[in-house]
Amino acid sequence: DVQLVESGGGLVQPGGSLRLSCAASGFTFSMYAMSWFRQAPGKGLEWVSRINSLNRGGSTYYADSVKGRFTISRDNAKNTLYLQLNSLKPEDTAVYYCTKGVTADQRGQGTQVTVSS
16 A cells, blocks of 8 residues: 655744655655645645656656745655755645645645744
8 A cells, every 4th residue: 555654844933944754655666756735724735846756857846836945855765755845934834745646646644834933
């Protein structure tokens, strides 16, 4: 079974940073694109970022709202996906999910990120 376990969320002040991690198991991690989505209170799921498999060049993509502030990366040896969040804003407050592939169909339980002073 696919398992995705996110960690690294927390409470941070505006302008601060966090690094989210996602431990993946139950599938050949290196062969799949991986994505991050988020869901703010009272809103729907929002795509944040995606990283392709190395077979597809490991290309990265970002939503306009996070471009230049967030960085997605992966460690295929550790079956782990990362999201570095810098220059955080209150509007980044959300539950962040890592997902297998490019949709949110298969995702973990999420990790809460709260940006507040």
